[in-house]
Amino acid sequence: MNIKGLGKIVLSVLVVGLFLTSTPSAASALSADEVVEKANLAYYYGGDDGSAKVKMVITSASGKERVRELILLRKDIADGGMQKYYVYFINPPDVSGMVFLVWRKVSGDDDRWLYIPAVDLVKRIATRDKRSAFAGSHFTYEDISGRSTVADTHELIGEEELDGKAVYVIKNTPKDASSVEFSYFKVWIDKATFIPVKGEYYDKSGKLDRTIYTDEIEVIQGIPTVIKGRAVMADGSYTVVTFTDVKYDLGLTEKTFTERTLRKPPRKWLK
Amino acid sequence: MIKGFLTVLLLTFFMLSHASSALAALKFHGFIEGSGSIRPGDELTENHGYNLYEGRFQLKTTYYPSLLEDYSSEVVFKGEIVGDGYDGEVRAELREMYIALSPLDSLDVRVGRQVLTWGLGDLLFINDLFPKDHVSFFIGRDQEYLKLPSDALRMSFFFDKLSADVVVLPLFTPSITPSGERISVYDPFYGSIRGEAIEWHFDEPENGELAARLYGNFSGTELAAYFFNGFYKEPKGIKDPSVPLFDYPRLNVYGASLRTTVIGGIISLEGGYYFSVDDSAGTDNYIENSMVKALIAYERDLGGDLGVSVQYYIESMMDFDEYKAALEPGSKVRDENRGIVTVRITKLALSQTLRLSLFAFLSPTDNDSYLRPTASYDLNDKVKITFGANIFSGKDDHTDFGQLRGNDNLYLRVRYSF
Numbered sequence: 001m002n003i004k005g006l007g008k009i010v011l012s013v014l015v016v017g018l019f020l021t022s023t024p025s026a027a028s029a030l031s032a033d034e035v036v037e038k039a040n041l042a043y044y045y046g047g048d049d050g051s052a053k054v055k056m057v058i059t060s061a062s063g064k065e066r067v068r069e070l071i072l073l074r075k076d077i078a079d080g081g082m083q084k085y086y087v088y089f090i091n092p093p094d095v096s097g098m099v100f101l102v103w104r105k106v107s108g109d110d111d112r113w114l115y116i117p118a119v120d121l122v123k124r125i126a127t128r129d130k131r132s133a134f135a136g137s138h139f140t141y142e143d144i145s146g147r148s149t150v151a152d153t154h155e156l157i158g159e160e161e162l163d164g165k166a167v168y169v170i171k172n173t174p175k176d177a178s179s180v181e182f183s184y185f186k187v188w189i190d191k192a193t194f195i196p197v198k199g200e201y202y203d204k205s206g207k208l209d210r211t212i213y214t215d216e217i218e219v220i221q222g223i224p225t226v227i228k229g230r231a232v233m234a235d236g237s238y239t240v241v242t243f244t245d246v247k248y249d250l251g252l253t254e255k256t257f258t259e260r261t262l263r264k265p266p267r268k269w270l271k
Numbered sequence: 272m273i274k275g276f277l278t279v280l281l282l283t284f285f286m287l288s289h290a291s292s293a294l295a296a297l298k299f300h301g302f303i304e305g306s307g308s309i310r311p312g313d314e315l316t317e318n319h320g321y322n323l324y325e326g327r328f329q330l331k332t333t334y335y336p337s338l339l340e341d342y343s344s345e346v347v348f349k350g351e352i353v354g355d356g357y358d359g360e361v362r363a364e365l366r367e368m369y370i371a372l373s374p375l376d377s378l379d380v381r382v383g384r385q386v387l388t389w390g391l392g393d394l395l396f397i398n399d400l401f402p403k404d405h406v407s408f409f410i411g412r413d414q415e416y417l418k419l420p421s422d423a424l425r426m427s428f429f430f431d432k433l434s435a436d437v438v439v440l441p442l443f444t445p446s447i448t449p450s451g452e453r454i455s456v457y458d459p460f461y462g463s464i465r466g467e468a469i470e471w472h473f474d475e476p477e478n479g480e481l482a483a484r485l486y487g488n489f490s491g492t493e494l495a496a497y498f499f500n501g502f503y504k505e506p507k508g509i510k511d512p513s514v515p516l517f518d519y520p521r522l523n524v525y526g527a528s529l530r531t532t533v534i535g536g537i538i539s540l541e542g543g544y545y546f547s548v549d550d551s552a553g554t555d556n557y558i559e560n561s562m563v564k565a566l567i568a569y570e571r572d573l574g575g576d577l578g579v580s581v582q583y584y585i586e587s588m589m590d591f592d593e594y595k596a597a598l599e600p601g602s603k604v605r606d607e608n609r610g611i612v613t614v615r616i617t618k619l620a621l622s623q624t625l626r627l628s629l630f631a632f633l634s635p636t637d638n639d640s641y642l643r644p645t646a647s648y649d650l651n652d653k654v655k656i657t658f659g660a661n662i663f664s665g666k667d668d669h670t671d672f673g674q675l676r677g678n679d680n681l682y683l684r685v686r687y688s689f
Contacts, residue, residue, distance in 0.1 A: 064651070066651065066652050091652070092652035092653065093653065093688040093689050094302070094655060096300050097300075111532065118415045119386055119388055120385070120387055120418070124493075124537050124539075124570075126535070126572040126578060127572060128535035128572045128573075129572045129574040131574070132574070136623035136624065237622075259434070259486075259488065260379065264345075264371055264373070264381075267345070
């Protein structure tokens with residue numbers, strides 16, 4: 001090896017090094033676990049708190065539509081750690097005014113309460129099954145508030161392009177197979193934003209059962225935000241979810257996530 | 272009732288007319304519902320073939336007065352018109368009409384007609400001494416109607432770790448209990464189950480009541496202490512057996528509760544000491560004995576939208592010996608302790624549009640039971656069909672559920688919500 005060749009190598013190492021630190025898209029040095037951690041933060045922990053209006057249109061295999069509208073408030077107690085959610089239902093009319101409060105824990109069972117205004121009842125909800133459908137949609141509770149990053153083993157099974165985006169493909173296999181309805185799921189994570197853009201869930205027999213798509217992303221207050229998504233079942237039924245009026249860093253305090261606000265909704269944040 | 276309702280309506284419109292722009296922004300919700308039942312086993316009440324046959328229209332809205340915006344105030348209205356085919360009446364019922372505001376950072380106030388609930392029991396009430404409508408519950412109306420509204424002032428104080436509710440109820444509201452009119456029931460003066468022939472009279476207290484709760488949530492473990500100073504909500508006293516005239520004796524209740532999560536489920540504990548003020552010695556057999564009541568409950572989600580909960584409830588007379596000693600010879604002796612086990616099983620199916628549930632009350636001490644199976648189906652976002660039954664059985668005529676055994680019913684409700 002001559003001196004010129006050595007210079008070339010040094011130069012290329014330098015260039016690659018620069019590239020690595022300046023653009024995440026080349027950060028293939030990340031482990032699968034690191035990618036999943038970053039995706040979890042990007043997808044579920046934008047800002048210190050946030051609010052959004054959520055509309056879900058649920059279409060059955062026969063084409064019948066049902067609509068759920070709600071307002072979602074979120075506060076992160078710690079990034080990647082505990083979160084509190086306040087969900088105020090607007091539609092359908094028979095659940096209008098009901099409130100769902102969740103203290104989401106990273107490990108262990110979440111604490112959940114449901115307020116039923118007609119009888120002024122604060123009901124505590126048993127939460128073992130996080131895989132049940134959220135409000136009758138094709139999204140699960142975990143889709144809405146996040147799945148623990150230590151619940152699965154993560155494997156980086158590819159790096160490819162999806163809809164013009166460079167993505168990581170991660171295969172997630174549950175550590176406790178009995179606690180979930182899938183055998184594994186694959187998720188495609190945008191290298192630039194770490195937003196998951198697609199997820200495929202395979203049932204116990206290995207057949208594709210459910211696919212989640214991120215259809216629209218908008219940068220809101222500097223934070224790439226999913227504003228439209230879809231969950232499509234193998235039988236053709238699906239749910240489209242849209243997020244409007246998304247706001248971050250409102251200055252929500254833990255006081256907004258208590259029994260007080262269940263019984264008297266904080267109108268300031270729900271307008 | 273109708274006069275009061277109209278006054279409130281007028282008052283509402285007066286308030287609203289002062290904010291016509293706000294009126295346009297008001298959102299109205301409610302429903303129209305038709306319901307009916309069959310009751311094959313009764314021959315004692317007026318219309319014994321059924322006990323539910325009615326149409327119901329509910330309208331509710333919330334108005335946010337701009338004048339009081341700084342106090343994040345809201346005026347809530349919920350009224351109903353009921354065409355009741357059982358007694359041929361059309362009634363206007365005001366379920367809620369209150370103003371809620373937050374005059375201080377640490378204080379919420381709610382004044383007016385409101386539904387009040389606290390305590391942990393599932394369809395078993397220890398520290399919740401707010402009025403109930405047991406008749407609605409037994410004949411198959413929506414469970415919402417088990418709770419009667421109260422005219423009250425509720426003040427809620429919020430401190431760092433603890434919160435407190437103080438509820439002042441200036442007017443006594445009794446619970447609605449079966450009295451032979453719509454539901455046949457045991458008549459202790461005849462020693463048998465009777466229906467429309469019953470002629471009981473009730474003397475209601477004219478004083479007010481006070482209820483308070485101190486509570487806190489410590490990392491998901493909810494603790495509460497309760498206090499009540501008022502009257503029995505059911506006619507637990509006999510003022511004059513020759514009429515017969517019942518009354519509502521004075522009652523103080525001191526209680527506590529705890530609720531937390533344990534290994535994938537929720538455990539609840541609640542207890543209360545019922546001090547029968549007018550019979551503190553326990554020697555007056557025309558007044559309910561002081562009691563201790565307690566329950567323990569466990570609820571668990573089994574996955575696949577299947578949930579199960581179990582409660583064990585016990586009540587025990589405090590002055591049983593005094594009660595027994597004071598009984599007239601030959602009288603029926605009550606059990607000192609009474610226990611109830613309840614089981615609730617709930618299953619959702621068809622993308623959570625079908626809800627199947629069974630709630631069972633079983634009393635091993637009274638040898639009676641009460642089953643409440645229901646199936647409800649959301650035809651779409653607006654139309655819900657509910658089909659259910661109330662099934663009572665018991666060995667004896669005088670026990671809580673056994674006395675209702677002629678009132679088994681099957682009911683159907685169709686509700687359009689908007």
